[in-house]
Amino acid sequence: MELFVMSLINGIMVGGVYALVALGWVLIYKCSGVLNLAMGELTLIGAYVTLTFYQIGVPFIMSIIITLIIGVILGILVERIFLDRLIGEPILAVLMVTVGLSFFFKGIIEFIWGVQTQAFQPPIFSLEPIEIGFIKISRVYLWSFILAIVLFLLFSAFFKYTHWGLAMQATADDETAALSVGVSARFVYAAAWAIAFMSAGVGGALLGNINGINISVGYLGLLVLPAVVLGGLNSIPGAIVGGITIGILQNLSGTYLDQYFPGGVKEVFPFAFMVVFMLFKPYGFWGWERIERM
Amino acid sequence: MGEGVARLVKRGNVMEKVEPILKLNNVEVKYQEVILVLKGVSLEIPEGGIIALLGANGAGKSTTLKAISGLLKVEVGEVTDGSIEFQGERIHKKSAMEISKRGIIQVIEGRKVFEHLTVEENLKVGAHLRKTGSTKDGLEMVYHYFPRLKQKRNEVAGYISGGEQQMTVIGRALMAQPKLMLLDEPSMGLAPLLIKEIFDIITKLNHEEKIPILLVEQNVKLALTVAPYAYVLENGRLVMHDTSEKLKENPDIRDFYLGLSDVGERKSFRNVKHYKRRKRWLT
Ligand SMILES: Nc1ncnc2c1ncn2[C@@H]1O[C@H](COP(=O)(O)OP(=O)(O)OP(=O)(O)O)[C@@H](O)[C@H]1O
Numbered sequence A: 001m002e003l004f005v006m007s008l009i010n011g012i013m014v015g016g017v018y019a020l021v022a023l024g025w026v027l028i029y030k031c032s033g034v035l036n037l038a039m040g041e042l043t044l045i046g047a048y049v050t051l052t053f054y055q056i057g058v059p060f061i062m063s064i065i066i067t068l069i070i071g072v073i074l075g076i077l078v079e080r081i082f083l084d085r086l087i088g089e090p091i092l093a094v095l096m097v098t099v100g101l102s103f104f105f106k107g108i109i110e111f112i113w114g115v116q117t118q119a120f121q122p123p124i125f126s127l128e129p130i131e132i133g134f135i136k137i138s139r140v141y142l143w144s145f146i147l148a149i150v151l152f153l154l155f156s157a158f159f160k161y162t163h164w165g166l167a168m169q170a171t172a173d174d175e176t177a178a179l180s181v182g183v184s185a186r187f188v189y190a191a192a193w194a195i196a197f198m199s200a201g202v203g204g205a206l207l208g209n210i211n212g213i214n215i216s217v218g219y220l221g222l223l224v225l226p227a228v229v230l231g232g233l234n235s236i237p238g239a240i241v242g243g244i245t246i247g248i249l250q251n252l253s254g255t256y257l258d259q260y261f262p263g264g265v266k267e268v269f270p271f272a273f274m275v276v277f278m279l280f281k282p283y284g285f286w287g288w289e290r291i292e293r294m
Numbered sequence B: 001m002g003e004g005v006a007r008l009v010k011r012g013n014v015m016e017k018v019e020p021i022l023k024l025n026n027v028e029v030k031y032q033e034v035i036l037v038l039k040g041v042s043l044e045i046p047e048g049g050i051i052a053l054l055g056a057n058g059a060g061k062s063t064t065l066k067a068i069s070g071l072l073k074v075e076v077g078e079v080t081d082g083s084i085e086f087q088g089e090r091i092h093k094k095s096a097m098e099i100s101k102r103g104i105i106q107v108i109e110g111r112k113v114f115e116h117l118t119v120e121e122n123l124k125v126g127a128h129l130r131k132t133g134s135t136k137d138g139l140e141m142v143y144h145y146f147p148r149l150k151q152k153r154n155e156v157a158g159y160i161s162g163g164e165q166q167m168t169v170i171g172r173a174l175m176a177q178p179k180l181m182l183l184d185e186p187s188m189g190l191a192p193l194l195i196k197e198i199f200d201i202i203t204k205l206n207h208e209e210k211i212p213i214l215l216v217e218q219n220v221k222l223a224l225t226v227a228p229y230a231y232v233l234e235n236g237r238l239v240m241h242d243t244s245e246k247l248k249e250n251p252d253i254r255d256f257y258l259g260l261s262d263v264g265e266r267k268s269f270r271n272v273k274h275y276k277r278r279k280r281w282l283t
């Protein structure tokens, strides 16, 4: 029982961070219909950028903020340089470009930061877990979760209350209608990439802080794909529920199934679950089925 | 084609001459570089006036509006000949963004609300191009003309009624402070009472806010009541244009577009001119 509750709680905490990365996928998909397969590398870049600043003595929170800023700049640059000229091209072509970007980023990352696992030194959070009754929660998990939630709230407020947030949602709903009142899809795409870089980058930094940083953080970035699909590719609340579900599944399968299938069950199980889930709910929990209405 | 006739505009009960705000000269439009849809359309919209553009399905009405607003380019269409002038400036080569910035706002057909946003959020998106006055002023103005939208302001636009959706898209266009509004079939698929409500508001908007309107309609009777002057488009060509009073008296229009025949019985379709030999589309 204790073990179950602990796995569950840890799952929820990590799931919060997955949700952040999932938000990146969702945003780009929602606004421009592109599944960005370079998302894993974005996650990794975020992790390394944060680490780099942390290592030269910038406080962790400041490093995260710098990562956010660099995320915006990179997001806009990437969209402008690689994707802007592809507007209107077949979706498969755009998908291939994101695959290309993925390899391109991977190369750059290995060139700058190498392939060795690196850790945040000195550790940011004390290793002493927080104990509530019989439950022990590691501080890294708790703080990562809290930070993820704060960012989520900020992004949600941006979408709900700012003019640009509304314009982005409008474009996601109907690009031509948005254009008819002067909302430029090009700007919206750039904004979507900027926010995706921000959220995935910070997600990466938090994941890297939990497990250490190497190329596998990039795979964690890919691991949230089930979370995104689970939540419905274009649903923001879905990204949260999906992320947390994946976190829980991962931890529970790690706890209970690892003894039978040692090794990668933790990574594989969420994908297997997703396949089965998709058979029954192809739109995910909250994906849009078109609202039909006369 | 009828130079200057279109400059007549109804102010109260007198017709005045006013300079056109928009001029189309022999506009030819092709989709995908080969599909010729508009074959030389010329029309004028007077400052402050309402002009109706009538025609059957597929005549090219929406294409005309898209050519003006620049939204044509989204569908790989292009003005291949002729010119479109807005306030004396040629705009047919400009992008939809530039054209909307100049104040031409098209309300596209089919009530294209942002279905996951609330009514008020839909309106706020329309405020994107506002140059003067706050979004709040804009909302107040829209709610003044569409009190129903005020009641529904917090409802998700995908789930309100068709009439309310139509009001939402017109309101959204108003938020942009249009200098010219292009309305594509606002009556489509709505109940008669609602249509009347919406058209009363459109008329009021034109009178009180002095917004010039180009109105595309299949509901000919209604369009001729609201607009003092109308053009009839057929197969990509203008076949007629005149004041609404005259058009209402025109036997062909009466017979074919209004479904009224002076001779008691229906004329043989063989005698009906080419542009009338189409599916009957009544009020
Ligand atoms: N994107 C497009 N590509 C190719 N052809 C098109 C396109 N849009 C419209 N057309 C063609 O152009 C012609 C005119 O279409 P348009 O939509 O302008 O007609 P309409 O008068 O608005 O008709 P409706 O009353 O049905 O809305 C039609 O024959 C249509 O098939």
Ligand SMILES: [Mg+2]
Pocket (backbone or CB within 6 Å): B061, B062, B063, B109, B184
């Ligand atoms: Mg049409």
